[in-house]
Amino acid sequence: MDNKVLYIVGFAIIAILFVGTLLMVNGEFGGSDDAGGEVAEDYGYEPWTDNWMADIGFELPGETESFLFAVQAAIGAIIIGYFIGTNAASKKE
Amino acid sequence: MHIMEGFLDPMWCAVWFVVMAPFFIVGVIKLRKILRDHPEQKMTVALAGAFIFLLSSLKLPSVTGSSSHPTGTGIAVVLYGVGVCSVLATIVLVFQALLLAHGGFTTLGANCVSMGIIGPLCGLILWKICSKAAGPFISMFIAAAIADLMTYVVTAIQMALNVMTVTGADFGSAFVDFLSVYAVTQIPLAIVEGIVLGMFAQYLSTSRPDIFDIADTNKLNPFSTEV
Numbered sequence: 264m265d266n267k268v269l270y271i272v273g274f275a276i277i278a279i280l281f282v283g284t285l286l287m288v289n290g291e292f293g294g295s296d297d298a299g300g301e302v303a304e305d306y307g308y309e310p311w312t313d314n315w316m317a318d319i320g321f322e323l324p325g326e327t328e329s330f331l332f333a334v335q336a337a338i339g340a341i342i343i344g345y346f347i348g349t350n351a352a353s354k355k356e
Numbered sequence: 357m358h359i360m361e362g363f364l365d366p367m368w369c370a371v372w373f374v375v376m377a378p379f380f381i382v383g384v385i386k387l388r389k390i391l392r393d394h395p396e397q398k399m400t401v402a403l404a405g406a407f408i409f410l411l412s413s414l415k416l417p418s419v420t421g422s423s424s425h426p427t428g429t430g431i432a433v434v435l436y437g438v439g440v441c442s443v444l445a446t447i448v449l450v451f452q453a454l455l456l457a458h459g460g461f462t463t464l465g466a467n468c469v470s471m472g473i474i475g476p477l478c479g480l481i482l483w484k485i486c487s488k489a490a491g492p493f494i495s496m497f498i499a500a501a502i503a504d505l506m507t508y509v510v511t512a513i514q515m516a517l518n519v520m521t522v523t524g525a526d527f528g529s530a531f532v533d534f535l536s537v538y539a540v541t542q543i544p545l546a547i548v549e550g551i552v553l554g555m556f557a558q559y560l561s562t563s564r565p566d567i568f569d570i571a572d573t574n575k576l577n578p579f580s581t582e583v
Contacts, residue, residue: 266562269493273555277548281417284544290421295508295541296358296458298422299515302533303363307523310362314457323455331455332413335448339410339428346403350563 357427357470357511357538358452361460368518373465379473379578380446383439386581390436393583400567404432405444407556411549412448412471418541426549427507430500431556433476434483435570438578445472470510477578479503484576492568496557501550508538 300310316322323331364372390397411428418424433441446468452458459467483499490498512534520527560567575582 266558269558270555273551277551280419280544280548284417284419288417288419288421290417292417292421292423294415295418295422295424295538296360298537298541299511299534300360300363302530302537303515303519305533306519306525306530308363308519310360311366312362312462314361316361316457316461322457328456332415335413335451335456336410339406339408339413342402342406343410346399346406347559349399354563 357424357467357507358449358459359463359466359511359514361457361462364463364466364514364518365522366462368514368521369462369465371465372463372469372514376442376465376468376473379439379442380468382579382581383437383441383443386437386439386583387443389581389583390440397570400435400570401440404435404440405447407431407553408444408448409451411552412452416545416548419544420541422537422541424508424538424541424545426545426552427471427475427504428549428553429471429476429503429507430479430496430549430553433480433503434496434499434557435567435574437574437576437580438473438477438480439581441476442468442472445476466511466514470514471507473578474510475503475505475507478506480574480576483571487571492557492561493554497550497554500553501546504546504549505539505542508542509535512538 304310312318314322387401390401407428407430409428411426413425415423415425427445429441429445432444446464449459449464449467449471450461453460453464479499479502482502483495486495486498512531515534516525516527516531519525519530573582
């Protein structure tokens with residue numbers, strides 16, 4: 264299969280999966296990590312600490328969470344973009 | 357798969373740190389060797405880590421009505437093996453635990469074992485099998501999707517073991533309950549991760565086929581430091 268066809272089909276499948284999920288599924292899309300914690304609590308497990316870092320005074324405000332997730336994604340995306348860019352440039356030379 | 361702070365008994369926190377330690381130490385040794393003996397591979401190592409950084413930051417909706425995130429460990433484990441993958445995953449987990457209160461330091465060992473070691477090891481085994489018969493897209497699709505999915509299966513095992521020893525719950529039913537929360541949500545996301553990394557492997561195979569020479573020399577043995 265030609266690479267371009269593969270990329271188009273690949274991205275189309277991903278788009279269909281996400282658009283279909285958002286349109287068809289009626290859910291709150293809460294995190295599965297939190298849901299796992301709730302299952303543990305249903306079994307009678309009580310967490311022995313909530314956030315010990317906050318107790319010792321290290322806690323970033325909640326508003327920064329989205330920003331820092333974006334920073335994390337940006338770090339990854341910039342490196343991948345740089346790799347693809349240098350690759351394309353070295354091919355031209 | 358990020359087990360939150362306090363959701364593992366201190367005994368299990370210690371156990372998973374002990375399990376993680378040898379893989380992590382071998383990974384550090386191998387990473388130092390790669391950077392010293394093959395400085396031209398610095399960019400490839402960064403690329404392997406970048407996929408973990410990028411994909412594990414994306415909280416994506418799933419068909420189950422909940423959301424989760426991919427792991428992005430497929431490229432790292434295929435190119436550099438389980439040890440290096442565990443080091444790269446640990447960097448991401450520390451970033452998230454320190455700055456995002458996502459996961460935690462007490463559960464770092466458990467999270468690294470699932471996301472950086474056992475999940476990727478399953479993916480690497482499948483890469484070694486599939487790459488002999490199939491092309492890079494199919495091989496990476498299978499390796500990345502299984503590495504992702506197995507990460508959540510291992511997390512379900514870790515959580516089930518924890519509630520079994522602390523509350524006396526039946527392991528089997530606890531495992532099924534945790535699996536239904538983690539793994540079922542993860543199946544469509546594992547497929548998406550497989551497609552993304554599969555497409556990138558296809559791109560590499562045509563633009564930089566030399567990179568797959570690294571994958572060919574990469575040993576299945578997680579304790580090999582050969583580069």
